[in-house]
Amino acid sequence: MNQWDLVLAGGYLCDPANNLEGYYDLAIQNGKIAKVAPEISTRAAKEVIELKGKAVVPGVIDSHIHFSHCSPEGLRMVAQTGVVTAIDFSGDREEIQKAIDENNAFGINIGFLKPAIPKRTLSSVDPGEKELAAFLDSAQREGALGIKLLGGHYPLTPEAVRNLIRLAAKEKVFAASHVGTTRCGSNVDGLAETISLAEGNPLYIAHLQSYCRMQTGKDPVMEAMRAIELVKKAENIRSESYIYLYNGTSGRCTGGIPDSHVTRTCLSMGGFPATEDGIFQAIHSGYAYVHIPRGGEIIKSTGPEAASYWREQGTNAGLSFPANSLSAAIAIALAKDGGRFVVDVLSTDGGSIPRNKLIENGLALVRIGAFNLSEFVEKTAVNPAKIFNLEGKGHLGVGADADVTVLDLEKGEAYLSIARGRLVMVDGLVVGSGGYFLRGKAGA
Numbered sequence: 001m002n003q004w005d006l007v008l009a010g011g012y013l014c015d016p017a018n019n020l021e022g023y024y025d026l027a028i029q030n031g032k033i034a035k036v037a038p039e040i041s042t043r044a045a046k047e048v049i050e051l052k053g054k055a056v057v058p059g060v061i062d063s064h065i066h067f068s069h070c071s072p073e074g075l076r077m078v079a080q081t082g083v084v085t086a087i088d089f090s091g092d093r094e095e096i097q098k099a100i101d102e103n104n105a106f107g108i109n110i111g112f113l114k115p116a117i118p119k120r121t122l123s124s125v126d127p128g129e130k131e132l133a134a135f136l137d138s139a140q141r142e143g144a145l146g147i148k149l150l151g152g153h154y155p156l157t158p159e160a161v162r163n164l165i166r167l168a169a170k171e172k173v174f175a176a177s178h179v180g181t182t183r184c185g186s187n188v189d190g191l192a193e194t195i196s197l198a199e200g201n202p203l204y205i206a207h208l209q210s211y212c213r214m215q216t217g218k219d220p221v222m223e224a225m226r227a228i229e230l231v232k233k234a235e236n237i238r239s240e241s242y243i244y245l246y247n248g249t250s251g252r253c254t255g256g257i258p259d260s261h262v263t264r265t266c267l268s269m270g271g272f273p274a275t276e277d278g279i280f281q282a283i284h285s286g287y288a289y290v291h292i293p294r295g296g297e298i299i300k301s302t303g304p305e306a307a308s309y310w311r312e313q314g315t316n317a318g319l320s321f322p323a324n325s326l327s328a329a330i331a332i333a334l335a336k337d338g339g340r341f342v343v344d345v346l347s348t349d350g351g352s353i354p355r356n357k358l359i360e361n362g363l364a365l366v367r368i369g370a371f372n373l374s375e376f377v378e379k380t381a382v383n384p385a386k387i388f389n390l391e392g393k394g395h396l397g398v399g400a401d402a403d404v405t406v407l408d409l410e411k412g413e414a415y416l417s418i419a420r421g422r423l424v425m426v427d428g429l430v431v432g433s434g435g436y437f438l439r440g441k442a443g444a
């Protein structure tokens with residue numbers, strides 16, 4: 001009789017949440033982890049995968065991606081890297097369901113945060129408490145894992161930010177923020193402002209390194225030190241960072257002006273006017289990059305042809321600028337306080353934005369000894385599962401969801417991935433189908 005659906009045999013397992021690290025076999029049955037032991041008889045298994053020389057870790061979670069309102073290629077790009085769970089940080093319930101139904105989710109788990117955007121999901125930059133409460137209700141009804149403030153791109157007034165974070169805490173709705181208000185920009189001053197507006201209520205701060213782009217000082221690493229100090233002092237703040245030179249923003253313009261404030265700032269940083277024409281010049285000259293779908297993925301492209309493409313899209317295409325400091329990003333990812341990481345999570349802010357480097361860049365830090373394997377798992381599985389309240393994820397204990405990522409540490413990439421017992425990716429080939437919607441627990 002077949003006792004197990006699948007046995008992963010001979011790998012080096014790292015499961016910090018259960019304090020387990022060493023050579024263990026792992027058996028999967030009905031989409032759950034069924035047994036972990038130094039040796040599991042493979043005679044009772046329908047399928048066995050030999051993983052000698054590979055590392056077996058809890059399914060990697062990319063806590064911050066973009067897919068909704070972007071390109072359908074996004075989730076394939078995520079799945080291809082070995083990530084098995086992703087959270088769309090400006091998501092739309094219907095688009096995600098459609099991707100799952102139409103086989104554009106490739107078997108991974110997807111949840112979303114509902115974005116608070118003036119003139120799209122909110123009436124104005126200064127919505128009153130009643131409207132904010134209704135917004136939180138709608139996010140819960142739609143099954144969102146929480147809500148997201150997009151202050152950098154689409155700021156609200158400080159008062160509205162304060163109220164939204166306070167009401168979310170009261171309703172026990174998870175709140176995340178890209179900092180910035182109508183008063184403060186998306187920089188370290190904006191970070192200090194947002195932390196003070198949270199007034200001790202829980203808040204998750206996105207991509208800490210992106211507030212360190214020399215808007216408030218002369219040196220991004222000095223700004224990173226200030227950002228680290230601010231987060232270290234605030235018990236109510238959870239945070240993430242990513243490691244990548246290029247940011248991701250919108251090229252959409254209304255009346256000749258970029259909708260996104262981040263886009264305007266990036267243009268000014270590069271010496272271009274903060275206008276539609278400025279975007280054209282920036283792409284044309286090779287400073288800004290346009291996100292273009294090609295051959296099942298999104299690539300970053302610059303120069304005259306890319307500028308024409310952006311115009312052809314009626315300005316509605318994603319853009320990337322070389323806005324981040326890698327020194328600041330690495331300092332923030334590694335920062336510790338008394339042996340604990342200051343910044344809880346490593347993510348990508350990728351998905352349809354072409355920078356899905358979570359595993360690649362995380363393992364590069366493991367290779368140089370900046371992280372050990374267990375710390376990589378902590379930042380990419382254990383902490384995200386805890387913070388986003390993803391039950392049954394982030395560990396490999398018996399009864400947990402059979403979400404597994406197998407790493408090739410020599411190559412510095414994932415070799416194979418499994419979501420709920422089903423293969424998602426094998427040796428760079430995406431084989432998963434369907435997908436799982438991670439429904440937020442309303443009021444939980």
Ligand SMILES: [Zn+2]
Pocket residue numbers: 064065066089349
């Ligand atoms: Zn984002």
